[in-house]
Amino acid sequence: MRFEFRLLLSVFLFVHSVSGQNKINEQFEPNWESLSMYECPEWFKDAKFGIYTHWGVYSVPKAPGKTDWYGRFMYAEGTSNNKHHLENFGPVDKFGYKDLVPLFRAEKFNADEWADLFVKAGAQFAGPAGEHADGFSMWNSKVNPWNAVSKGPKRDIVAEMEKAIRKRGLKYVVSLHHSWLWGWFPTWQEGTDCFNPENASLYGEKLPKTSRKIETKERVKNCNPMPSKKFEEVWLEKVKEVVEGYSPDLLWFDNRMEILSESIRQKMVAHYYNFAAENNIEAVLTFKRPDLPLGVGTVDLERARMPEIYPEPWLTDNSISRNTWSWTTDLECYSENRLIDDLVDIVSKNGCLLLNVAPHPDGTIPEEQKQRLLAMGNWLKLNGEAIYKSRPWLIYGEGPTETKTGHLADKRFDGFTDEDIRFTTRNGQLYAIALGWPESGVLPIKSLGNTAYNGAINSIELIGCNEKLEWEQKELSLEIKLPTKKPCNNAFVFKINRN
Incomplete structure (x- = not known):
């Protein structure tokens, strides 16, 4: 009887173990x-x-x-x-x-x-x-x-x-x-x-x-x-x-x-x-x-x-x-x-x-x-x-262009303007990505003006540009004076360094 009991116990433990493994393997x-x-x-x-x-x-x-x-x-x-x-x-x-x-x-x-x-x-x-x-x-x-x-x-x-x-x-x-x-x-x-x-x-x-x-x-x-x-x-x-x-x-x-x-x-x-x-x-x-x-x-x-x-x-x-x-x-x-x-x-x-x-x-x-x-x-x-490892900011961006929505909507979309800007963040760093190069030579970012953004801006860099940028945070926008030379041909990335 003792042997039979041990045998039954072993079988029970084995079955229980296998069922437990299946439960783990089949998590979903x-x-x-x-x-x-x-x-x-x-x-x-x-x-x-x-x-x-x-x-x-x-x-x-x-x-x-x-x-x-x-x-x-x-x-x-x-x-x-x-x-x-x-x-x-x-x-x-x-x-x-x-x-x-x-x-x-x-x-x-x-x-x-x-x-x-x-x-x-x-x-x-x-x-x-x-x-x-x-x-x-x-x-x-x-x-x-x-x-x-x-x-x-x-x-x-x-x-x-x-x-x-x-x-x-x-x-x-x-x-x-x-x-x-x-x-x-x-x-x-x-x-x-x-x-x-x-x-x-x-x-x-x-x-x-x-x-x-x-x-x-x-x-x-x-x-x-x-x-x-x-x-x-x-x-x-x-x-x-x-x-x-x-x-x-x-x-x-x-x-x-x-x-x-x-x-x-x-x-x-x-x-x-x-x-x-x-x-x-x-x-x-x-x-x-x-x-x-x-x-x-x-x-x-x-x-x-x-x-x-x-x-x-x-x-x-x-x-x-x-x-x-x-x-x-x-x-x-x-x-x-x-x-x-x-x-x-x-x-x-x-x-x-x-x-x-x-x-x-x-x-x-x-x-x-x-x-x-x-x-x-x-x-x-x-x-x-x-881009890589980035996350969204408080808002995705600003500008006049509204992207179309719905299945296949991009086929009816003609692209962005020089006034469109997008934001991303990575490890606390804010990036403002301008989708154009304004002919005026000044990039205004309304979302970072004094009446829209309650925070100090310490410095601004343009990725790929060695020139020191001139900028001013005004009431209605942050205005960045663009350098004389573009660092690339498309989508210009500004690093906004804040407190």
Whole structure:
């Protein structure tokens, strides 16, 4: 009896120990209450600037206009993508999206060259689009036969980028857009290769025409039918493959997760956070509202920004071009001034910028885009103390320009003026960042005038300038006489030393 008792006690203690370990390993349960215990790590609050890429099969056609949606609109009669496809590849029943895959060879892709460029640009986190809306995985997927190792370049792009990014000390990002695959291709449309059930492994389940109502990235209010259980299971397995295979520090999701059941979304978030906890990863998961509840991850705004300081860290994802995410023959880049001003404005409101670049189909990054990134890097090399590890001040800034809000609002925004100023702080140091160089030769800062700011100012420095500045704190503004020579070409950083 004594032996049996000891045996039972040992079994009880073992089971209790194992259950206790599982409890520790599974810190997050798949429900919103548990997942809301998430806390954004300090590295993300400090990083401020990251880079990712839209590059895949959709880059191959070498079309003008918008190409990241090429796989969808090549089948829509009368669209520019459809006309381009008919002229260059032929009818969509004979040469469909699947036939572009062998042409995606990535023959000049070099992950180390990309990573070196991102470091020179001043990025603190970077990575690829793991899977866009087209159902083609850029990693060695076991659940998706249409992946970059089995087809196309026959290389694990996600793995190569992970190695290159981590080798340079940056945090690693993978973006996932694959909830869009539900109804992305017209599987109901006769006269297309999407209609052929033999191609279902790429194009998805046969759906009725009603699913084609979803034509833009505006919030999806109706989806008919909703995703099947099978689709949701594969969707989740793809996320798990990326998480377990490549351990991203930041997992980024495009919108439209809201069409998935809440239970699948909860399982996904819990899996990522628990995996991260077990592997000492300070995880960041970004999402667009209303795909997840506030507090479950980090809010991301697509081509948009907060109008004021937001109490929690947040992200803007924007592209280096106003009109496209992936490479096109007529791609036009934003000016370096616009990109730097945007970064400053976002940081002043407690945000981070994730900037997209659009590599050429062969895997090289075009020179015009390189120049923009290097210009940002040069600016950050000089002025980075006002950006990295900074926090918002009492107010984000001043000036006449009101940034537009709402999904894709930045596409309608034309930039800032010489009167716009943004503030940041770091270790008690206040920085005033002028987004222009007034022709008058005097920079007035109204927020630091005697009637607006109750505090003494001891001295003022302009980063990159060796001249001693003349300044006077007047009733309505702090007036700084500008030096004869600009220290850089964009966004001028003044260190305001106070008591």
